[in-house]
Amino acid sequence: MNFQKRKQKILEQLDRTGEVDIKKLAAELDISEITARRDLNQLANDGLLYRTHGGAMKVDPLAKPKDFANKAAQNADVKDHICRKAAEHINDGDIIFMDCGSTVFRLCQFIKNKKIKVITNSLPVIYELQNCSVSINIIGGEFNNERQATHGKIANEHIARYHAGKAFLGVDGVSARGLFANSELEAEITSMYINQSAYTYVLCDDSKVGKETYLKFAYIDQIEAIITNADDQKLACFKDTALTILQVG
Amino acid sequence: MNFQKRKQKILEQLDRTGEVDIKKLAAELDISEITARRDLNQLANDGLLYRTHGGAMKVDPLAKPKDFANKAAQNADVKDHICRKAAEHINDGDIIFMDCGSTVFRLCQFIKNKKIKVITNSLPVIYELQNCSVSINIIGGEFNNERQATHGKIANEHIARYHAGKAFLGVDGVSARGLFANSELEAEITSMYINQSAYTYVLCDDSKVGKETYLKFAYIDQIEAIITNADDQKLACFKDTALTILQVG
DNA sequence: TTTAATTTGATCAAAATTAATCAAAAACGA
DNA sequence: TCGTTTTTGATTAATTTTGATCAAATTAAA
Incomplete structure (x- = not known):
């Protein structure tokens, strides 16, 4: 499983549940925690998710401002x-x-x-x-x-x-x-x-x-x-x- | 449960009931009181709520536009x-x-x-x-x-x-x-x-x-x-x- | 006003998470 | 095939988060 594929799965789960956890993610995708961390960091760097301690959350879904x-x-x-x-x-x-x-x-x-x-x-x-x-x-x-x-x-x-x-x-x-x-x-x-x-x-x-x-x-x-x-x-x-x-x- | 998630829950409850109480909050979120206090302090620092003795109150929506x-x-x-x-x-x-x-x-x-x-x-x-x-x-x-x-x-x-x-x-x-x-x-x-x-x-x-x-x-x-x-x-x-x-x- | 109870901030220590470094494995191009 | 680059994982040290204790400050009550 390469990064692109993992990225897909991570964003998918994030979209579904709103959050991901490093340990669970590493287990589910069968990768080490450090790799999971690296993935999340990279995605966070691209603004695709919001990094937290121990995992990540969906990026702010507030887009309310004006007409x-x-x-x-x-x-x-x-x-x-x-x-x-x-x-x-x-x-x-x-x-x-x-x-x-x-x-x-x-x-x-x-x-x-x-x-x-x-x-x-x-x-x-x-x-x-x-x-x-x-x-x-x-x-x-x-x-x-x-x-x-x-x-x-x-x-x-x-x-x-x-x-x-x-x-x-x-x-x-x-x-x-x-x-x-x-x-x-x-x-x-x-x-x-x-x-x-x-x-x-x-x-x-x-x-x-x-x-x-x-x-x-x-x-x-x-x-x-x-x-x-x-x-x-x-x-x-x-x-x-x-x-x-x-x-x- | 990390800070970001607690933050969500705190603000949610604040929006619903208008106030939160340190003791109840600590019990509900299963964290120590000192952590609950720290959370509230941080959110208050960001202007997201108004800190009181023993808890916090919703910030006046009129004042939200900013200081x-x-x-x-x-x-x-x-x-x-x-x-x-x-x-x-x-x-x-x-x-x-x-x-x-x-x-x-x-x-x-x-x-x-x-x-x-x-x-x-x-x-x-x-x-x-x-x-x-x-x-x-x-x-x-x-x-x-x-x-x-x-x-x-x-x-x-x-x-x-x-x-x-x-x-x-x-x-x-x-x-x-x-x-x-x-x-x-x-x-x-x-x-x-x-x-x-x-x-x-x-x-x-x-x-x-x-x-x-x-x-x-x-x-x-x-x-x-x-x-x-x-x-x-x-x-x-x-x-x-x-x-x-x-x-x- | 004084006293008691509660809340708070500070300090420290433990636990969890993370970054950094390096080595192994895989992918790649010549 | 070989050498290079990229990706991944393991180890370690550093950082962050959390909780416990206790003195100081605040609130409430007498």
Whole structure:
């Protein structure tokens, strides 16, 4: 039984019972306690569970904050899968951009215990990451109530002052031809994030893959990776690109 | 049973019954009393409950937003009087700066129906003014959790990009010699507000008047008006200045 | 106010859990 | 096949958690 398989079983049990115990886990999976500990530590590091003395617990299932939460709650399962995978790519010490989409918002719950710096224009993200080990940098500018985020010239300039190792972005559509958005404000700020980050992850569910909507604002080779639940068929269009595709169940 | 699990159970019971008792808790959770005490102390330290002799009580849900709310609630009457007066000086079409003090925060409730633009570095102010006729501009920069606001170089630069007709600011002390603050970060951003506004109101209760604390960051003639509940005697020191004094009951 | 009872914090010791180090085993690529 | 890397397990030392004891502080009662 390898790590990936054990990981599956651990998360499964965690989902079922809410907690796991090192001793029992070691017995059930027929591994030593030290290995069980190592597994749990690694999963905790990825934000997939919360480590306790002698075991682990399910990660905080509280996602209540606002009417924003309504939109964020749509398709929550799929979004959580995508974000869980995204969280695996975030390590202590990272500086990351997070945009103001509802998918990216759900990434918060998985990174609360990481020692990272988050730069964002999303008010719900700020709210969610208060009082945890994440240090926050707020993109200033005119606040758009509908999107619960800042946008505009000053916001763009603000982003231009920073550089981050990774950016986690949502889009309204993505195809081999590029990235698409439903609004100019959104497109501009997303472009800025891409420009100012070394590695860009696009988070999107299968409904966005292959969709070419309103406004194209970036070429596909400007980003490095896509994290999605889309199937191989939908993703086939990217086979001639250099894109890293991270597929989740 | 580890701490995390006990924590869950304690908070659960607290939510149900409103209070817990050390002896009962120790018996129910099958732990020693000293451990129960330690648990309660830790949770109290995190602000999740209110410690009593022999047990704990549910924390007031109103106070949960954070200690900021507590501070804002201190002296609320006086602060409200001051802010009501301040609001009289704000008209539709105004563009105003609001800083991140607890006094200025209470100004929000009096300006919700005004058609104005507010530029602020205070997260509580932003929350409070969402979904009303006020349009908001957020000062970006590094977020300081204790002050619930952005500060620092980028925040200062951001303010420098804007001009406003009026600024409403809190201070830690004010005398004929100038304005005083308890922290450099605070002082810097307040200075920027003063520089970038045509007319500056300082809001302060009588305890701040005549107080010269830590750091002087501005001369008294850099501001135009003080709104305070201080009496004539305390305000006498300003009689040789050009200051407009707005006294409230 | 004084006294008695209770609660508390501090200190120490025991138990459990963990991290660190190293060696063995397995997987991998050439 | 061999050498390298990765994974795993055993041992040990360090850390964390817990409980017991006792003096100090707090509360309640007289």
